Amino acid sequence: MKNISELIAQHKMGWTLDQKFYKSEEIFTIEVEKIFQDSWIFIGHQSQIPEVGDYFVYTLLAEEVIILRGKDDNIHAFYNVCRHRGSRICLETSGSTKRLRCPYHSWTYNLEGNLIAAKSFPDELEKSDFSLHKCNLEIIAGMIFINFSDNPQSIENLKRDLKEPFSMFGFEDLKIAAHKNYPIDSNWKLAIENYQECYHCAPSHPEYSLSHSLKIENEPEFDKAQAVMLETLEACGLKDISINHDFSRKEIGQEQYAYSRYALFDGYVTGSKNGKPLAPLLGNITDYNQGCSDFNLGPVCYFLAYCDHMVGYIFTPTAQDKCQCDVYWFVKNDAIEGQDYDKDKLMWLWDTTTFADETIIVNNQKGVNSIKYQSGPFTDKENSARSFIQWYLSVIS
Ligand code: FES
Numbered sequence: 494m495k496n497i498s499e500l501i502a503q504h505k506m507g508w509t510l511d512q513k514f515y516k517s518e519e520i521f522t523i524e525v526e527k528i529f530q531d532s533w534i535f536i537g538h539q540s541q542i543p544e545v546g547d548y549f550v551y552t553l554l555a556e557e558v559i560i561l562r563g564k565d566d567n568i569h570a571f572y573n574v575c576r577h578r579g580s581r582i583c584l585e586t587s588g589s590t591k592r593l594r595c596p597y598h599s600w601t602y603n604l605e606g607n608l609i610a611a612k613s614f615p616d617e618l619e620k621s622d623f624s625l626h627k628c629n630l631e632i633i634a635g636m637i638f639i640n641f642s643d644n645p646q647s648i649e650n651l652k653r654d655l656k657e658p659f660s661m662f663g664f665e666d667l668k669i670a671a672h673k674n675y676p677i678d679s680n681w682k683l684a685i686e687n688y689q690e691c692y693h694c695a696p697s698h699p700e701y702s703l704s705h706s707l708k709i710e711n712e713p714e715f716d717k718a719q720a721v722m723l724e725t726l727e728a729c730g731l732k733d734i735s736i737n738h739d740f741s742r743k744e745i746g747q748e749q750y751a752y753s754r755y756a757l758f759d760g761y762v763t764g765s766k767n768g769k770p771l772a773p774l775l776g777n778i779t780d781y782n783q784g785c786s787d788f789n790l791g792p793v794c795y796f797l798a799y800c801d802h803m804v805g806y807i808f809t810p811t812a813q814d815k816c817q818c819d820v821y822w823f824v825k826n827d828a829i830e831g832q833d834y835d836k837d838k839l840m841w842l843w844d845t846t847t848f849a850d851e852t853i854i855v856n857n858q859k860g861v862n863s864i865k866y867q868s869g870p871f872t873d874k875e876n877s878a879r880s881f882i883q884w885y886l887s888v889i890s
């Protein structure tokens with residue numbers, strides 16, 4: 494194989510990647526180190542662990558992190574690695590506990606990660622030197638983000654600039670109404686490329702295309718729908734905000750982020766089958782506005798906020814040739830299932846659409862594996878996918 498710098502140098506700007514980027518273990522190792530070990534990744538919401546001792550375990554490839562509410566009521570993130578001989582400590586994916594006891598030789602840690610009991614612990618050593626390793630953690634408007642780097646890029650600008658959009662939708666006061674994991678037999682980049690463009694929406698997502706104007710971006714009809722959405726925006730308690738610091742517009746040393754809003758077609762106030770509301774209004778919203786807001790939070794986490802619910806998509810690799818999409822459906826935390834919302838109706842659009850995406854992404858990977866695959870040109874309707882590739886190459890080079 495040509496070396497990676499040769500492959501990067503040969504890349505034609507605005508075209509898709511060479512096959513080797515989708516198949517090489519060597520390149521995947523670099524991606525894990527340069528991208529997944531220093532990106533802020535959404536892993537859950539504070540509402541999942543409301544009580545002291547509640548925890549869940551987040552896994553990304555070789556890393557596992559215990560997310561736990563401590564006695565001080567703060568949320569902590571500890572690597573799930575015992576300081577004795579390295580065993581996993583938490584074997585359950587979630588639960589509630591008074592302490593963390595390693596199943597191997599019973600070294601025991603308190604909820605702040607300090608070693609409190611270890612039989613025959615060497616006299617010459619100090620227990621305080623054997624606390625669990627902490628992982629970088631940020632709670633932003635109730636959302637839990639972690640970063641595996643020893644020297645993580647800053648997430649301060651994201652926090653500052655998205656404060657108002659987060660507050661409009663009341664992110665802090667949400668709960669997860671549903672979560673589903675979709676395994677995808679493809680390299681993770683094909684899943685991100687697919688999410689970054691809506692050129693495929695009209696042919697592949699008839700359900701989405703009935704109501705969402707993004708499928709016709711850059712057409713007069715899109716602008717017309719946008720004008721209708723903007724007319725009622727402020728009366729509904731929302732503001733017209735547009736922020737773009739993702740991929741090619743990312744600031745050096747800062748995690749990337751973006752926010753924008755686009756229209757739904759007449760007759761639709763949310764992402765439902767019949768256009769009618771699905772759940773109580775979120776945050777400060779006072780009435781239904783026929784639009785939805787896109788949030789990009791880091792390179793692999795995306796949220797789509799309607800007036801009455803929000804959907805989160807997180808794409809992560811599970812191997813070089815496999816990835817997954819975790820989809821979360823959020824509603825206001827006091828909404829009651831069966832009374833204020835119907836879970837199946839809430840999930841319908843993005844469950845249907847994510848399954849369809851899985852199929853097209855896997856078919857994409859199959860074609861990319863062929864000896865006849867060659868890099869192809871992105872169109873103007875795939876600008877964000879093009880921008881993702883340029884960012885990707887700059888990070889791994
Ligand atoms: S490895 Fe955990 S107690 Fe021994």
Ligand SMILES: [Fe+2]
Nearest residue numbers: 687693698850
């Ligand atoms: Fe799609």
